[in-house]
Amino acid sequence: MPIHLSTAQPDFAERFAALLSMKREDAADVNDAVASIIADVRGRGDAALVELTGRFDRLALTAETLAFSKDEIAAQTAKVSAEDRAALAMAASRIRAYHARQMPDDLSWTDPEGATLGWRWTPVSAAGLYVPGGQASYPSSVLMNAIPARVAGVERLVICVPTPDGVVNPLVLLAAELAGVDEVYRIGGAQAIAAMAYGTRTIRPVDKITGPGNAYVAAAKRQVFGRVGIDMIAGPSEVLIIAQGEQNPEWLALDLLAQAEHDADAQSILITPDETLARAVVAEVERILPALPRAEVAGASWRDYGTVIVTRDLDEAAALSDRLAPEHLELCVDDPEALAEKTRHAGAIFLGGWTPEAVGDYVSGPNHVLPTARSARFSSGLSVMDFLKRSTIARLSPEALAAIGPAAVRLAESEGLSAHGRSVSARLAVLNGGQG
Numbered sequence: 362m363p364i365h366l367s368t369a370q371p372d373f374a375e376r377f378a379a380l381l382s383m384k385r386e387d388a389a390d391v392n393d394a395v396a397s398i399i400a401d402v403r404g405r406g407d408a409a410l411v412e413l414t415g416r417f418d419r420l421a422l423t424a425e426t427l428a429f430s431k432d433e434i435a436a437q438t439a440k441v442s443a444e445d446r447a448a449l450a451m452a453a454s455r456i457r458a459y460h461a462r463q464m465p466d467d468l469s470w471t472d473p474e475g476a477t478l479g480w481r482w483t484p485v486s487a488a489g490l491y492v493p494g495g496q497a498s499y500p501s502s503v504l505m506n507a508i509p510a511r512v513a514g515v516e517r518l519v520i521c522v523p524t525p526d527g528v529v530n531p532l533v534l535l536a537a538e539l540a541g542v543d544e545v546y547r548i549g550g551a552q553a554i555a556a557m558a559y560g561t562r563t564i565r566p567v568d569k570i571t572g573p574g575n576a577y578v579a580a581a582k583r584q585v586f587g588r589v590g591i592d593m594i595a596g597p598s599e600v601l602i603i604a605q606g607e608q609n610p611e612w613l614a615l616d617l618l619a620q621a622e623h624d625a626d627a628q629s630i631l632i633t634p635d636e637t638l639a640r641a642v643v644a645e646v647e648r649i650l651p652a653l654p655r656a657e658v659a660g661a662s663w664r665d666y667g668t669v670i671v672t673r674d675l676d677e678a679a680a681l682s683d684r685l686a687p688e689h690l691e692l693c694v695d696d697p698e699a700l701a702e703k704t705r706h707a708g709a710i711f712l713g714g715w716t717p718e719a720v721g722d723y724v725s726g727p728n729h730v731l732p733t734a735r736s737a738r739f740s741s742g743l744s745v746m747d748f749l750k751r752s753t754i755a756r757l758s759p760e761a762l763a764a765i766g767p768a769a770v771r772l773a774e775s776e777g778l779s780a781h782g783r784s785v786s787a788r789l790a791v792l793n794g795g796q797g
């Protein structure tokens with residue numbers, strides 16, 4: 362049974378606080394296991410990758426077979442049907458079109474003092490793209506990672522994807538080819554993140570690691586941050602649906618189950634002022650769930666983390682949603698635009714009953730790599746910006762230095778940094794006819 366809450370309950374505040382602090386992915390044991398995997402990969406490199414892949418993915422590799430060879434990629438991609446190829450190509454072109462609009466412009470201007478100022482964007486040199494593969498395979502995540510990186514102009518794109526028992530989805534390799542990925546390694550989990558961050562004899566390190574994954578991947582990204590950049594914490598999937606009015610309970614149930622089937626740690630939440638609709642959706646979930654091929658995973662997620670909250674009205678629903686800051690927010694109400702205006706914290710927002718979150722997972726265009734575990738309060742979904750950095754630019758004319766330099770000298774003196782002050786005053790002295 363999912364968690365049932367109502368804002369009319371006298372102890373609602375405490376129950377909601379417990380929901381907010383529910384830990385799905387950063388348990389101490391996951392962090393400890395990840396720390397020792399990272400230390401092992403740093404210490405033993407390829408040998409650790411081979412051993413850990415044997416242990417976690419039941420796949421015997423050697424340093425030579427960590428990467429997919431060109432021949433293996435060609436043999437796998439040849440198996441893809443024309444229909445699947447067309448679907449992947451359509452997804453790629455919509456994702457590319459959406460992300461091309463994100464490319465920011467450089468800027469330069471000269472201010473009244475004569476200082477020419479601005480900034481310039483440049484891509485990171487090498488990006489490591491994590492593509493999950495433990496319980497399901499994600500060709501769509503290849504496109505969502507690699508296309509923005511290519512749009513940004515990243516030179517070297519590396520993918521790590523686990524292939525449990527050696528089984529690879531040919532669409533993963535075809536998506537990598539379509540998106541122009543340079544290297545694909547069949548490793549996953551914390552060991553893959555460590556290899557991309559620190560490098561091994563076979564895998565050169567990257568500058569930035571992006572992509573979703575389970576609790577181990579999310580913890581590893583947290584732990585290597587600083588050595589490399591990361592996009593965000595994109596852990597076990599989440600959906601929060603706010604519903605009211607004439608809604609189809611079966612559709613809503615399927616939307617909840619679509620995220621629950623990703624992972625036993627996924628979370629699906631329904632918030633509605635309509636108790637009858639809440640009961641109908643729960644009944645539909647329970648009707649549909651047992652026949653799903655991934656009933657075990659979806660059932661565990663729904664049982665442990667599934668939540669239904671009955672509110673007094675939609676305003677209350679929007680306020681609770683903001684506090685949960687979900688990865689995906691579906692607004693299945695009569696006026697979704699108006700309700701969207703009342704929410705601020707969500708990775709991706711889906712407006713109206715005809716916009717199932719699942720379409721956003723594949724083909725609508727926006728990225729599906731999104732912040733989870735309430736991190737949408739302070740971070741955004743993956744974008745072209747994640748693969749770019751900004752350098753500021755300044756050029757001063759002698760007149761500009763004469764105008765603003767004296768203030769710099771005073772501030773340097775107040776900080777007790779005399780070389781700073783003299784580096785400016787030596788030039789000012791020349792401008793004032795002195796020796797410098």
Ligand SMILES: NC(=O)c1ccc[n+]([C@@H]2O[C@H](COP(=O)([O-])OP(=O)(O)OC[C@H]3O[C@@H](n4cnc5c(N)ncnc54)[C@H](O)[C@@H]3O)[C@@H](O)[C@H]2O)c1
Nearest residue numbers: 493494495496523549550573574575597598623624730731
């Ligand atoms: N937030 C997002 O944007 C987004 C997008 C897509 C998928 N997802 C999430 O990505 C996740 C994919 O998870 P997955 O498991 O299918 O694949 P995964 O590739 O993330 O994880 C598989 C790896 O986890 C490691 N692992 C598993 N059990 C371990 C253990 N006991 N100790 C150490 N390492 C262990 C193994 O190395 C294995 O290779 C799901 O949670 C899904 O919801 C999130």
Ligand SMILES: N[C@H](CO)Cc1c[nH]c[nH+]1
Nearest residue numbers: 499501502598599722729
């Ligand atoms: N819903 C996932 C993000 O949480 C993305 C995805 C990929 N394939 C299916 N779904």
Ligand SMILES: [Zn+2]
Nearest residue numbers: 598619620722
């Ligand atoms: Zn999904």
